[in-house]
Amino acid sequence: xxxxxxxxxxxxxxxxxxxxxxxxxxxxxxxxxxxxxxxxxxxxxxxxxxxxxxxxxxxxxxxxxxxxxxxxxxxxxxxxxxxxxxxxxxxxxxxxxxxxxxxxxxxxxxxxxxxxxxxxxxxxxxxxxxxxxxxxxxxxxxxxxxxxxxxxxxxxxxxxxxxxxxxxxxxxxxxxxxxxxxxxx
Amino acid sequence: xxxxxxxxxxxxxxxxxxxxxxxxxxxxxxxxxxxxxxxxxxxxxxxxxxxxxxxxxxxxxxxxxxxxxxxxxxxxxxxxxxxxxxxxxxxxxxxxxxxxxxxxxxxxxxxxxxxxxxxxxxxxxxxxxxxxxxxxxxxxxxxxxxxxxxxxxxxxxxxxxxxxxxxxxxxxxxxxxxxxxxxxxxxxxxxxxxxxxxxxxxxxxxxxxxxxxxxxxxxxxxxxxxxxxxxxxxxxxxxxxxxxxxxxxxxxxxxxxxxxxxxxxxxxxxxxxxxxxxxxxxxxxxxxxxxxxxxxxxxxxxxxxxxxxxxxxxxxxxxxxxxxxxxxxxxxxxxxxxxxxxxxxxxxxxxxxxxxxxxxxxxxx
Numbered sequence: 001x002x003x004x005x006x007x008x009x010x011x012x013x014x015x016x017x018x019x020x021x022x023x024x025x026x027x028x029x030x031x032x033x034x035x036x037x038x039x040x041x042x043x044x045x046x047x048x049x050x051x052x053x054x055x056x057x058x059x060x061x062x063x064x065x066x067x068x069x070x071x072x073x074x075x076x077x078x079x080x081x082x083x084x085x086x087x088x089x090x091x092x093x094x095x096x097x098x099x100x101x102x103x104x105x106x107x108x109x110x111x112x113x114x115x116x117x118x119x120x121x122x123x124x125x126x127x128x129x130x131x132x133x134x135x136x137x138x139x140x141x142x143x144x145x146x147x148x149x150x151x152x153x154x155x156x157x158x159x160x161x162x163x164x165x166x167x168x169x170x171x172x173x174x175x176x177x178x179x180x181x182x183x184x185x
Numbered sequence: 186x187x188x189x190x191x192x193x194x195x196x197x198x199x200x201x202x203x204x205x206x207x208x209x210x211x212x213x214x215x216x217x218x219x220x221x222x223x224x225x226x227x228x229x230x231x232x233x234x235x236x237x238x239x240x241x242x243x244x245x246x247x248x249x250x251x252x253x254x255x256x257x258x259x260x261x262x263x264x265x266x267x268x269x270x271x272x273x274x275x276x277x278x279x280x281x282x283x284x285x286x287x288x289x290x291x292x293x294x295x296x297x298x299x300x301x302x303x304x305x306x307x308x309x310x311x312x313x314x315x316x317x318x319x320x321x322x323x324x325x326x327x328x329x330x331x332x333x334x335x336x337x338x339x340x341x342x343x344x345x346x347x348x349x350x351x352x353x354x355x356x357x358x359x360x361x362x363x364x365x366x367x368x369x370x371x372x373x374x375x376x377x378x379x380x381x382x383x384x385x386x387x388x389x390x391x392x393x394x395x396x397x398x399x400x401x402x403x404x405x406x407x408x409x410x411x412x413x414x415x416x417x418x419x420x421x422x423x424x425x426x427x428x429x430x431x432x433x434x435x436x437x438x439x440x441x442x443x444x445x446x447x448x449x450x451x452x453x454x455x456x457x458x459x460x461x462x463x464x465x466x467x468x469x470x471x472x473x474x475x476x477x478x479x480x481x482x483x484x485x486x487x488x489x490x491x492x493x494x495x496x497x498x499x500x501x502x503x504x505x506x507x508x509x510x511x512x513x514x515x516x517x518x519x520x521x522x523x524x525x526x527x528x529x530x531x532x533x534x535x536x537x538x539x540x541x542x543x544x545x546x547x548x549x550x
Contacts, residue, residue: 040203053209115202121195126462129549132489143196174188
């Protein structure tokens with residue numbers, strides 16, 4: 001199941017899912033709070049400003065269409081993060097999202113793009129995207145989204161130990177590349 | 186600074202950028218999912234009042250053009266033809282389309298495909314089922330068929346609400362895909378379909394079946410069985426590089442070379458400022474195999490190679506005995522050559538007891 005047992009459903013004391021009872025957050029509020037961060041996460045993982053907006057929007061649309069279910073999870077934000085991190089790491093998905101973004105640009109429709117960030121940070125994110133997919137996701141969730149290892153494990157549907165292993169290996173690789181870069185400059 | 190310090194800084198900068206970006210308005214699209222139960226009820230009423238008889242008289246025969254192709258554009262990078270699909274008829278003799286008279290997608294196929302035409306593909310064995318919208322496109326060596334909803338047989342095996350194998354939770358429609366069971370069994374139904382239910386699926390109308398038939402496409406799908414991308418709910422694209430002719434094999438040719446061509450970077454284009462960099466990795470824990478080709482086959486079965494093609498590699502052998510398997514950039518040309526650049530390279534070396542993969546690199550897109 002995409003929504004698995006680890007992401008427990010939120011229930012009220014009577015076990016019912018009545019929005020009035022369980023306090024289902026209005027989707028609009030959720031969207032306003034999360035969308036910018038989602039775009040940033042999609043960019044961190046995908047490396048494409050065009051695709052990032054689209055991937056985040058698709059994830060939100062998915063959440064919207066089943067908000068009655070997603071909104072009752074312990075962490076709806078974790079759910080959309082999982083969608084975004086999985087989609088953004090897919091090269092096929094990125095290619096499609098970029099094509100759609102270009103289409104919107106051509107049609108002069110609005111595409112919200114992230115502002116530029118300092119080149120040194122861009123370089124680090126480029127190096128992150130050269131890592132294996134799982135490591136990219138873990139790094140983005142840890143250093144961009146500031147999630148704990150437990151939260152990362154929940155989003156990526158893996159154990160905390162596995163998430164930590166990916167994190168450690170990614171940092172080791174990046175340390176080596178930083179050394180190489182220092183040697184060559 | 187250590188990687189950790191750099192990452193903290195890079196993360197903070199990206200957070201600041203995302204917090205200051207213009208607020209992205211939600212692009213809500215017209216809902217296209219139609220409640221299957223409502224349609225089923227309507228269908229039952231239609232059956233009762235004899236509508237099918239009327240429809241049967243007014244439907245064109247199988248194979249007749251569904252509608253004049255709409256605006257046609259060619260996208261150079263993909264080499265595909267985009268056709269607005271506006272079928273208005275059902276191909277069954279007993280029921281109106283249960284899910285709709287028009288596909289919810291704009292369908293994109295390689296440019297040498299002709300269609301859409303109403304009814305099942307001539308190479309396929311199954312007649313249309315009641316309530317199914319069925320159309321097909323003819324290619325040089327076979328056909329592509331789309332059914333909405335999917336065949337009942339498949340629907341019964343669908344695990345509604347399960348995690349998608351291919352596709353994503355952002356897709357409103359599940360997609361089926363299949364591979365031909367054996368090269369010499371043609372015409373043959375493509376068996377071993379890949380079912381792509383998404384967690385958003387609520388019923389049969391959320392599932393579209395896409396099947397290719399014909400001797401030219403049995404290599405299409407290979408290990409992973411995916412032959413198309415889905416642009417959310419708007420487009421269905423069947424990429425030409427995934428419709429591979431049957432003579433494509435894992436290793437196309439062995440060449441001796443002094444220098445292995447580079448893995449090219451993704452190409453930018455108008456409006457694309459951010460070209461994803463190449464991806465690379467090492468596989469220090471690779472198993473050892475009797476032949477280099479077996480080592481390649483092994484990595485193709487891993488998550489690393491999730492989106493890699495499983496055919497069409499050139500075996501490039503350098504004087505030092507190192508073998509590189511390269512998937513050429515011009516893979517869609519009639520005579521692909523690695524000299525024009527690679528999109529994937531897999532390095533295999535001889536170690537004690539056999540051959541093992543040591544590293545790989547792919548274009549970033």
